[in-house]
Amino acid sequence: MSLPAIATVIGSGTMGPGIAATLARAGTQVRVYDISDEALARAEKSTAFAASVLDQIGGDSAPGGSVSFSSDIAVALDGTEFVIEAVPEKLELKKSVLAQIEGLVGADVIIATNTSGIPITTMGEALGTPGRFIGMHWSNPPHLIPMIEVIPGEATDAAVTDRLVEIVKAFGYHPVIENEIAGFVENRVLYAILRECVALVQEGIVTQEALDTCVKWGIGYKLAVVGPMRLLDMAGLDIYQSVSSYLNKELDASTETPSVITESIAAGRLGFKSGGGMYDYAEGDVDAKRADIVAGLVAVRKALSATTPV
Ligand SMILES: NC(=O)c1ccc[n+]([C@@H]2O[C@H](COP(=O)([O-])OP(=O)(O)OC[C@H]3O[C@@H](n4cnc5c(N)ncnc54)[C@H](O)[C@@H]3O)[C@@H](O)[C@H]2O)c1
Numbered sequence: 372m373s374l375p376a377i378a379t380v381i382g383s384g385t386m387g388p389g390i391a392a393t394l395a396r397a398g399t400q401v402r403v404y405d406i407s408d409e410a411l412a413r414a415e416k417s418t419a420f421a422a423s424v425l426d427q428i429g430g431d432s433a434p435g436g437s438v439s440f441s442s443d444i445a446v447a448l449d450g451t452e453f454v455i456e457a458v459p460e461k462l463e464l465k466k467s468v469l470a471q472i473e474g475l476v477g478a479d480v481i482i483a484t485n486t487s488g489i490p491i492t493t494m495g496e497a498l499g500t501p502g503r504f505i506g507m508h509w510s511n512p513p514h515l516i517p518m519i520e521v522i523p524g525e526a527t528d529a530a531v532t533d534r535l536v537e538i539v540k541a542f543g544y545h546p547v548i549e550n551e552i553a554g555f556v557e558n559r560v561l562y563a564i565l566r567e568c569v570a571l572v573q574e575g576i577v578t579q580e581a582l583d584t585c586v587k588w589g590i591g592y593k594l595a596v597v598g599p600m601r602l603l604d605m606a607g608l609d610i611y612q613s614v615s616s617y618l619n620k621e622l623d624a625s626t627e628t629p630s631v632i633t634e635s636i637a638a639g640r641l642g643f644k645s646g647g648g649m650y651d652y653a654e655g656d657v658d659a660k661r662a663d664i665v666a667g668l669v670a671v672r673k674a675l676s677a678t679t680p681v
């Protein structure tokens with residue numbers, strides 16, 4: 372199983388730095404490109420931080436890995452073997468960036484996108500050679516969540532899917548191959564959970580603190596160890612039939628974003644990035660909460676690595 376010697380990450384916002392640090396630790400020379408010099412400067416710091424978190428997880432650090440930053444896309448793509456596009460989730464922007472990448476790389480270079488759910492086949496229409504194009508959906512934070520959704524589009528060559536699976540395994544992550552569907556699998560499951568959680572809080576059935584306690588220490592903790600399909604076996608399929616027969620029709624089925632979210636956004640409350648969202652944060656609270664989350668993810672990942680993969 373071999374990794375590309377040189378890989379390029381296009382877009383160095385929330386996701387790019389952790390992706391770069393993960394590949395570099397496995398031995399790849401990673402080039403990071405962004406149109407924004409400010410984003411590149413921030414990315415240098417967050418890539419170093421992600422690398423320090425990877426040190427806490429432990430495990431092998433392969434020789435030869437490195438991360439360099441460039442505001443010149445031709446420099447970032449020169450000699451590359453593998454490209455990951457991680458620019459904002461806007462179809463037209465992604466299409467134009469993909470076409471730009473295609474014009475600067477060799478014919479055998481795989482181009483992957485970290486889109487959260489835009490159909491791969493639609494994005495691939497921007498390329499003259501869509502057979503080399505594939506979805507590679509990392510989960511945030513990408514240096515900590517060791518699972519990647521691999522989504523071939525209708526035009527993706529089978530050999531490209533095979534190679535991406537090989538690459539993901541080579542840096543020690545779990546690849547999940549999926550057929551193309553809106554939102555892909557991870558976000559379909561996550562957004563089903565989030566829709567019900569937000570509805571329960573908005574309707575005043577439970578406080579948000581109590582909801583977070585319920586999910587973190589109840590199903591969150593359990594699902595980290597036992598996947599939903601095996602949980603059905605653990606509970607008994609007959610129990611699922613009995614409960615789902617009266618409960619499924621009661622679950623939230625709204626198709627619009629709930630007002631508690633849209634009203635918060637209108638008030639400038641976006642979450643950690645704006646210093647307040649569902650919760651309020653005083654000075655220093657966001658950094659403390661982020662550190663707490665990283666410590667928890669490092670500890671849980673270490674614990675889970677001693678269990679069976681499925
Ligand atoms: N944030 C998440 O939790 C998350 C998780 C999984 C997947 N994703 C997906 O990953 C992608 C990137 O998300 P993000 O959260 O890192 O976005 P972001 O907005 O934090 O960062 C995007 C970066 O792309 C840069 N950029 C914009 N136009 C560019 C161009 N033409 N060329 C090069 N760089 C350009 C921006 O300057 C910015 O630094 C999106 O498709 C998103 O849906 C995000």
Ligand SMILES: Cc1ncc(CO)c(C(=O)O)c1O
Pocket residue numbers: 486487509510511512558
């Ligand atoms: C709420 C939410 N939405 C999208 C994504 C990524 O596609 C994530 C994530 O954590 O990766 C998320 O939490």
